[in-house]
Amino acid sequence: MDIIPNAPVQIWGLPFEGFNVATLYNSWLVMAILITLALLVARRLERAPGRLQVIFEMVTEFFEDLCDSTLGKEHGRKYLPFIITLFLFVLFSNVIGTIPNVLAALGWPGFYCPTQDLNTPLGLALIVFFVVHISAIRVKGFREWLWSFFEPSFPGDRPITKGVGVVFLVLGAWLNYLLISGYARSFAQASVARKVGGGLAAGLLAALSVMVLLFALQRGRVPNVVMAPLNVVGELGKSISHPFRLFGNIFGGFVILTVVSHLILYIGIPLILIPFFGFFIGLVQAFVFAMLALAYTAVQIRE
Numbered sequence: 001m002d003i004i005p006n007a008p009v010q011i012w013g014l015p016f017e018g019f020n021v022a023t024l025y026n027s028w029l030v031m032a033i034l035i036t037l038a039l040l041v042a043r044r045l046e047r048a049p050g051r052l053q054v055i056f057e058m059v060t061e062f063f064e065d066l067c068d069s070t071l072g073k074e075h076g077r078k079y080l081p082f083i084i085t086l087f088l089f090v091l092f093s094n095v096i097g098t099i100p101n102v103l104a105a106l107g108w109p110g111f112y113c114p115t116q117d118l119n120t121p122l123g124l125a126l127i128v129f130f131v132v133h134i135s136a137i138r139v140k141g142f143r144e145w146l147w148s149f150f151e152p153s154f155p156g157d158r159p160i161t162k163g164v165g166v167v168f169l170v171l172g173a174w175l176n177y178l179l180i181s182g183y184a185r186s187f188a189q190a191s192v193a194r195k196v197g198g199g200l201a202a203g204l205l206a207a208l209s210v211m212v213l214l215f216a217l218q219r220g221r222v223p224n225v226v227m228a229p230l231n232v233v234g235e236l237g238k239s240i241s242h243p244f245r246l247f248g249n250i251f252g253g254f255v256i257l258t259v260v261s262h263l264i265l266y267i268g269i270p271l272i273l274i275p276f277f278g279f280f281i282g283l284v285q286a287f288v289f290a291m292l293a294l295a296y297t298a299v300q301i302r303e
Contacts, residue, residue, distance in 0.1 A: 022110055023117040030092045030114065034085075060084065066291075070298045075139070079297060082131065086124065087290035090115060094250055094282030115285075116251040121243030128293045129239045136300035145300075146208070147215050149231040150223035242292055249285050253278075 041056050049057060063084050068076035097113035114120040136145045147153075216223050 020117050020119070022112040023114050023120060026096055026112055027093070027114045027120065030089060030096060033092060034088055059088075063087065063290075067294065070294050071302065075301060079135075079294070083290050083294050086128070086293055087286050090124070090246065090289050091283060091286035093120065094286055095278055097254060098278030113250050113254065113282075115246055116254050118243070118247045118251075121246045121289075124246075124289070125239050125243035128242065128296065129235075132293075132296045132300050133235075135297060139301040143211075143215055146211065147223070148300075149228050150212060150225065151227065151231070153216075153221040153224050155221060238292075238296060242289070242296075246285050246289050249281060253281055 037052070037056075041053055044050070045053065060080075064076065064080055067080045067083060070076070071079060093114040095113075096111050097116065099111040101110045133145070136148075140148075212223050212225075
């Protein structure tokens with residue numbers, strides 16, 4: 001039983017071993033379908049809309065209300081195209097696997113869901129991650145974005161919180177010293193790549209420490225350096241759980257369909273399972289993926 005087809009060794013004489021051709025072909029097909037539908041709707045806009053225009057208008061209005069209520073009127077319209085594009089791409093990528101391979105004679109590798117290959121959800125999650133944090137820097141500014149990793153901070157006007165904050169700052173300075181001194185001690189034995197990478201990491205750490213202290217003086221608050229690693233891990237955790245949720249549901253549904261179909265030879269149960277996993281679960285997972293992207297954006301730009 002082949003879950004994912006094997007990739008060819010060469011394409012146009014170049015080695016491409018390890019690439020999943022089915023994912024590439026079907027991803028391009030989904031993009032071509034979406035672009036074609038968008039062009040058809042955009043060129044034939046009418047006051048008395050047809051069925052295709054009505055469907056697109058309903059989807060647009062639905063997500064416009066969600067974006068406005070989540071991000072506010074100021075930012076909702078700006079992020080509407082991004083959220084709708086995510087939803088439609090994931091939806092079509094989830095559904096396309098239910099189409100029988102009617103192009104097998106032409107060498108088509110099969111209609112496989114691109115989202116059942118982990119690379120596609122990971123790529124989409126990386127796009128969401130960079131869009132979210134670049135948007136936060138643009139909206140709040142770099143200082144506010146960096147300071148958010150040290151929240152909740154301590155008020156600088158109370159003796160107790162000032163004392164606790166100073167202890168945390170000393171702890172952070174000590175960790176800085178350990179990391180930088182450890183790098184300095186291993187500099188002579190390290191390779192060139194480790195020297196360059198370690199030097200960049202040590203310099204970045206020192207620069208961030210100085211910037212955070214300057215921001216603290218401007219704010220009159222003491223940064224919570226203990227919360228910084230937890231906040232960083234939390235942001236990374238979002239980007240890890242985001243794609244794996246989509247991949248697990250789509251790939252799991254595909255495995256169930258494949259196993260049951262081979263067991264009972266497409267009689268009875270698969271006729272129910274195919275629309276359930278292909279359309280209903282695909283629609284739900286596309287909506288969840290887009291809504292999580294919207295929620296992550298709202299948390300960063302509205303704090």
